[in-house]
Amino acid sequence: MGKLLTFILLGLVFASTAESRDYKSCKQKIPYSAINCRKHIAYLTDFGGKGDGIASNTAAFKAAFHNLSKVASDGGALLVVPPGKWLTGSFNLASHFTLYIHQKAVILASQDELDYPLIDPLPPYGSGREAPGKRFSSLIVGTNLTDVVVTGGNGTIDGQGEIWWKKFKAKKLKHTRPYLIEILHSTHVQISDLTLxxxxxxxxxPTYCTNVIIERLTILAPIDVPNTDGINPDSCTDTRIRDSYVISGDDCIAVKSGWDQYGIKYGKPTQRLSIRDFTCISPDSAVIALGSEMSGGIRDVRAEGIRALNSQSGVRIKTGVGRGGYVKDIYVRDVEMDTMKYVFWMNGDYGSHPDPGFDPKALPEITNINYRDMVAKNVKIVGALSGIKGDAFTNICMSNVTVAEEEKDGGSLFGKEKETKLPWNCTDVRGVSSKVTPKACPELVEKEVDCAFPTDTLAIDKVKLNQCFVNV
Structure with missing residues (x-):
């Protein structure tokens, strides 16, 4: 009898025209964009899900992915999270799979530590980032997957992080806090059209992934909570980030590739990263941070169409002795900034380490850093560029950059009477500058030049999403 019921259930769920019993009367066809459309469609309610914001749906999510993965190889599978509030703990995604979150749906993350299994630290980190040893699994996890999509009609995933933040500040957590979405060792990944x-x-x-598309995300976190980064591409190849908006208590985008000796040994860089049309508010951190965990290397990052409001810094490079690795071939253009502490900030003394075993002779290579076509106002410090003694940051280029701060009477802070106090501070760096106002520090030699920006198109930028439809 049990086998017969299972057969009947699978037949209902896996039919290509399958619809939730609770939503048969709602047949609105909604378009969405995805790397692949899906043949098989089911609803979380088909697996016992309850959208009342109280009942746990962890078992329902796990059952859905377990069962739908059996037919995903036959044209792909899609799980709809319908309107409602769906409380859940950690769950795993599957290959050839789309998780679609309806516009009126909210996935609520459980606040119970027991709903997040403890897992080992990532090999290139060697330790939990916040505490030695284990870390909590993320809310939505994918490992060793191909063709996985998390999207929706701007549906919401709410991490309900306040209880975690309080425990972290009170030093009551023994393990590193969970992330909201973590995809590892996967290819053809899409995360889009959501509010997080x-x-x-x-x-x-996204970690150790290739061909990653992140688009049209709205990410919101309190500006006074540390480590609530927006998007952190980590040791990924061929990634694009588009049309997204982040308010955060930490870096809006943090590009990473491993920590000290562990990252050096793992040796997997972040490379060919394209960022366009991105807006950030982060009073205590960077719009785009390169590092500080960059020991596997970061190269060929292209950022343009960047808008920063009330943020600590624009593109910031963070590294230090013991990091090894490199940050090179960085290209940034078309940037507008308003109300900033720093426009340009580079640190060679960002010295946090996973443990005392780092190699003090492992010095990072920071070279070929290009900034052009930038405008900023209401700025406190134009540039603070500090390399490492005996390991200078080289081939830094800045061109067509205008920075100003308006005084109350409408005059410029950088008027003639202020020229002897222009806020630049540069040590152990070398490069050139052209048409930079106020004039750059002497280490950036004034020279008629247009800083480089590649003319080729990355393969990931050529990928076009398909128009798909879902009935809800």
Whole structure:
């Protein structure tokens, strides 16, 4: 009898025209964009899900992915999270799979530590980032997957992170906080058209992945909570980030590739990263941070169409002795900034380490850093560029950059009477500058030049999404 019921259930769920019993009367066809459309469609309610914001749906999510994965190889499978509030703990995604979150649906992350299995630290980190040893699994996890999509009609994933933040500040957590979405060792990954809020820690963490598309995300976190980064591409190849908006208590985008000796040994860089049309508010951190965990290397990053409001810094490079690795071939253009502490900030003394075993002779290579076509106002410090003694940051280029801060009477802070106090501070750096106002520090030799920006198109930028439809 049990086998017969299972057969009947699978037949209902896996039919290509399958619809939730609770939603048969709602046949609105909604378009969405995805790397692949899906043949098989089911609803979380088909697996016992309850959208009342109280009942746990962890078992329902796990059952859905377990059962739908059996037919995903036959044209792909899609799980709809319908309107409602769906409380859940950690669950795993599957290959050839789309998780679709309806516009009026909210996935609520459980606040119970027991709903997040403890897992080992990532090999290139060697330790939990916040505490030695284990870390909590993320809310939505994918490992060793191909063709996985998390999208929706701007549906919401709410990390309900306040209880985690309080425990972290009170030093009551023995393990590193969970992230909201973490995809590892996967290819052809899409995360798009969602609102992500209040993650216990980082919001989106693609790690050791290739061909990653992150588009049209709204990410919101309190500006006074540390480590609530927006998007953290980590040791990924061929990634694009588009049309997204982040308010955060930490870096809006943090590009990473491993920590000290562990990252050096793992040796997997972040490379060919394209960022366009991105807006950030982060009073205590960077719009785009390169590092500080960059020991596997970061190269060929292209950022343009960047808008920063009330943020600590624009594109910031963070590294230090013991990091090894490199940050090179960085290209940034078309940037507008308003109300900033720093426009340009580079640190060679960002010295946090996973443990005392780092190699003090492992020095990073920071070279070929290009900034052009930038405008900023209401700025406190134009540039603070500090390399490492005996390991200078080289081939830095800045061109067509105008920075100003308006005084109350409408005059410029950088008027003639202020020329002897222009806020630049540069040590152990070398490069050139052209048409930079106020005039750059002497280490950036004035020279008629247009800083480089590649003319080729990355393969990931050529990928076009398909128009798909879902009935809800």
């Amino acid at each position: 809020t209040n993650s216990p820690s980082w919001h989106v963490h």
